[in-house]
Amino acid sequence: MIERRKEEFEATCKLFIDSVSNYFKVLTEINSEMGIPYLKNAEEITLKDYTGMIGISGNRKGFVYISADKTMFEDLIYIFIGIENPSNADILDMAGEISNVVAGNVRANLGANFMISVPIVFRGKPEELKFPKNVSIYVIPLKWNKHEAFVVVGLE
């Protein structure tokens, strides 16, 4: 039973990896590289400069977030709309949009019962940020255009 759940969880992580890869490939024509996923405890979670997080409900419960340095979001914004010095609001918006697309695309495989929230976006690590304790958390390291980022998937 535990083995089956582990396989199911890893298959779900694979969907997120494919979704992130597709995002960068389609929109930037620069491929991303994914590192080997590893498990983390909620207390040890790493956050970079800016984060876009999506709550997951329906037949799966948990969250997914993408956290990266400011420069990665700046590069994406420049590619998309040609702005060189985006505002803080633009960077937060970019973090939210990428997490929304990555989570939403997973529904192609998991169906409409994999429900996603609107993005929650933040800078740094807000003190009030608490991760649920009953979720398994996988961290997937990501490299794109010389930037390092994390895709973090936490599911019950």
Add this chain to the structure above:
Amino acid sequence: MIKLLIVDDSSIMRRTIEKNLGHFDLEIVGTASTGVEALEVVKKEKPDIITLDITMPEMDGITCLDNIMKIHPEAKVMIITALSDKLTGLQALDKGARGFLYKPVNSQSLTKAFDKLLKRNTAK
């Protein structure tokens, strides 16, 4: 000129759509970040074409689409969403959307979808 309304809760996405549709002969009569804001623009401007996101705060795109069809049924609504399951697409088409695009959308996919939508528009 054909009047366009862009609805998406992401400001980057609204500007990306605007930039990528710049070569079409369209007048952007408004942009909106929620379904509620979108309905205000629809009532006032009666846009010919609306790009509509689904996952938005306050009022989601499917509810907004329902309301648009009541207020301004002639509007050609193109859904642009990250929700890439078949059910969502079918639900939107059933409620009156004329086109459907899955994010991530790039310049080519937007152009292709708008070419198709505008040809249909001209034909009617």
